[in-house]
Amino acid sequence: MAGIVQFENVGLRYGTGAETLSDLSFSLAQGSFYFLTGPSGAGKTSLLKMLYLSQRPSRGSIRLFGEDVVQLRRARLPGFRRRIGVVFQDFRLIPHLSAFDNIALPLRIAGVDERDLVTPVREMLAWVGLADRASARPPTLSGGEQQRVAIARAVIGRPEILVADEPTGNVDPEMAARLLHLFDALNTLGTTIVVATHDIHLLSRVASANVMRLDRGQLHDPTGALRHPPGGGEAYA
Amino acid sequence: MLGASQADRRLLPEGRLAGPMPWVIAIMMFLTALAAAAGLAMGDAAHRLGGDLGRQVTVQIVAGDPALRDHETDAVQRVLGREEGVAGFHKLGGDEMQALLRPWLGDAGLDRDLPLPAMIDVDLTAAGRARLDRIAGALTAAAPHARIDDHAAWLAPLVGLIRSLGLLAGGIVTLMVGATAAAVVLAARSALNTHRQTIDVMHMMGSTDVQVARLFQRRLALDALFGAIVGLIGAIIVILGIGRRLGEIGSGLVGSIALPWTAWVALLALPLLAGLLALAVARLTVQRALARTL
Numbered sequence: 001m002a003g004i005v006q007f008e009n010v011g012l013r014y015g016t017g018a019e020t021l022s023d024l025s026f027s028l029a030q031g032s033f034y035f036l037t038g039p040s041g042a043g044k045t046s047l048l049k050m051l052y053l054s055q056r057p058s059r060g061s062i063r064l065f066g067e068d069v070v071q072l073r074r075a076r077l078p079g080f081r082r083r084i085g086v087v088f089q090d091f092r093l094i095p096h097l098s099a100f101d102n103i104a105l106p107l108r109i110a111g112v113d114e115r116d117l118v119t120p121v122r123e124m125l126a127w128v129g130l131a132d133r134a135s136a137r138p139p140t141l142s143g144g145e146q147q148r149v150a151i152a153r154a155v156i157g158r159p160e161i162l163v164a165d166e167p168t169g170n171v172d173p174e175m176a177a178r179l180l181h182l183f184d185a186l187n188t189l190g191t192t193i194v195v196a197t198h199d200i201h202l203l204s205r206v207a208s209a210n211v212m213r214l215d216r217g218q219l220h221d222p223t224g225a226l227r228h229p230p231g232g233g234e235a236y237a
Numbered sequence: 238m239l240g241a242s243q244a245d246r247r248l249l250p251e252g253r254l255a256g257p258m259p260w261v262i263a264i265m266m267f268l269t270a271l272a273a274a275a276g277l278a279m280g281d282a283a284h285r286l287g288g289d290l291g292r293q294v295t296v297q298i299v300a301g302d303p304a305l306r307d308h309e310t311d312a313v314q315r316v317l318g319r320e321e322g323v324a325g326f327h328k329l330g331g332d333e334m335q336a337l338l339r340p341w342l343g344d345a346g347l348d349r350d351l352p353l354p355a356m357i358d359v360d361l362t363a364a365g366r367a368r369l370d371r372i373a374g375a376l377t378a379a380a381p382h383a384r385i386d387d388h389a390a391w392l393a394p395l396v397g398l399i400r401s402l403g404l405l406a407g408g409i410v411t412l413m414v415g416a417t418a419a420a421v422v423l424a425a426r427s428a429l430n431t432h433r434q435t436i437d438v439m440h441m442m443g444s445t446d447v448q449v450a451r452l453f454q455r456r457l458a459l460d461a462l463f464g465a466i467v468g469l470i471g472a473i474i475v476i477l478g479i480g481r482r483l484g485e486i487g488s489g490l491v492g493s494i495a496l497p498w499t500a501w502v503a504l505l506a507l508p509l510l511a512g513l514l515a516l517a518v519a520r521l522t523v524q525r526a527l528a529r530t531l
């Protein structure tokens with residue numbers, strides 16, 4: 001079975017310096033849960049950006065959902081992006097929109113009818129515990145509340161891949177555990193999840209998770225789940 | 238065509254998107270409308286001068302001997318009566334001649350015995366205008382003292398001048414269209430920069446360029462329309478003022494400078510055209526700017 005995400009000899013160079021990421025080759029299995037960890041500056045965000053199509057690699061090939069996305073025509077990008085949910089490290093909520101409208105944004109972009117989006121958005125607000133803050137604007141929300149809005153927005157469109165960059169960066173351990181539980185629940189519904197984090201305590205919280213470790217631009221594979229082509233077989237049973 | 242649903246509209250915060258652009262467009266529309274009005278009036282005047290006035294000639298019979306003069310005048314009238322291309326003619330009577338001369342000679346100078354030339358106003362058809370030389374030949378053959386005064390000859394430089402002024406006005410209008418488009422481009426770029434983060438987020442969620450452009454083009458076009466209407470109202474006030482002044486002068490030539498109703502329709506259509514121009518330019522600008530991003 002081919003992975004939902006396949007990187008092959010991917011390198012990324014910003015400007016003319018040394019490569020930030022080198023020789024990344026790995027394959028992510030559909031429906032699995034991955035942590036991406038590594039020291040600050042190792043290139044976690046850079047890797048995720050290539051994954052959610054906000055950055056083209058300098059070399060190598062990236063396949064998403066079985067298609068090469070490096071050479072993709074610009075007009076086809078939106079179609080791919082709508083299948084990927086992203087929680088940005090800095091949330092990137094739209095400040096003048098209410099929590100409701102922020103969460104509804106992906107549905108509206110996808111052309112969902114106004115009548116059909118009220119119920120799912122309300123359910124999502126309840127799911128992240130913000131049912132009573134539907135009309136609040138992000139600047140009036142606490143950091144943890146903003147983070148939950150960002151997560152709700154990333155998952156409302158039922159993406160096939162959820163990419164989360166330090167989603168527990170600004171919250172207390174209790175909230176971090178709750179959010180992880182949320183991801184886990186999504187994962188059981190079939191979404192492939194990639195979570196970048198510094199926090200090694202988090203890694204043990206999801207029993208089924210695979211760990212990818214980035215160090216100085218190189219990918220290490222402590223659990224052996226990323227071998228490309230997948231070897232060992234145990235991770236793909 | 239304007240796009241953007243109610244919910245989409247909220248994606249960009251309330252208030253003006255365009256900064257000073259509507260006011261720049263108001264000024265531009267004011268000048269454009271004045272230039273266009275001048276151009277249209279000039280074009281109309283040139284057309285009418287070239288048409289009605291340009292088809293008139295005056296035949297004078299300048300003979301000192303009254304008997305000879307009357308004889309030649311009759312001859313001229315006979316020739317005019319049978320020549321092709323003569324729409325009509327009219328011999329100026331003694332009273333009309335005196336009315337023409339009174340401003341120069343005063344009542345005292347108007348002596349019945351003053352040897353005045355006989356004058357015949359002739360209206361030509363378009364065909365007659367073309368064969369004026371042949372008519373003139375026939376007239377001088379029949380009346381050696383007849384002189385043909387072709388109004389078109391002395392109107393020609395004036396018509397030429399009016400035509401060039403009209404063309405100049407057209408050129409100014411064209412330049413203004415360019416400047417208006419440039420103002421919209423600048424406004425669209427600055428709006429894009431201001432809302433860069435919202436656009437980035439929309440893109441990452443799978444917004445197409447057309448969806449993003451719709452947010453901007455509608456607002457920018459409405460802002461441009463607003464500016465254009467303000468500018469046009471100002472221009473109309475000025476045009477009506479000038480029209481009243483010209484009316485007070487009331488002379489034949491100046492009086493022939495007026496705005497036909499078609500020109501008013503054209504003027505009123507200008508803001509709409511400016512709005513459509515802004516819509517198209519904003520859309521193009523946004524899409525081209527987005528095409529440079531990933």
Ligand SMILES: Nc1ncnc2c1ncn2[C@@H]1O[C@H](COP(=O)(O)OP(=O)(O)OP(=O)(O)O)[C@@H](O)[C@H]1O
Nearest residue numbers: 014015020038039040041042043044045046047198
């Ligand atoms: N747009 C950019 N232009 C130039 N260099 C960049 C850019 N983005 C990242 N870098 C560099 O690439 C390297 C990796 O950055 P990246 O943000 O991917 O690290 P990270 O692992 O996410 O770090 P952190 O854990 O602190 O978020 C860093 O040295 C950074 O300075």
Ligand SMILES: [Mg+2]
Nearest residue numbers: 044045046089
């Ligand atoms: Mg990072």
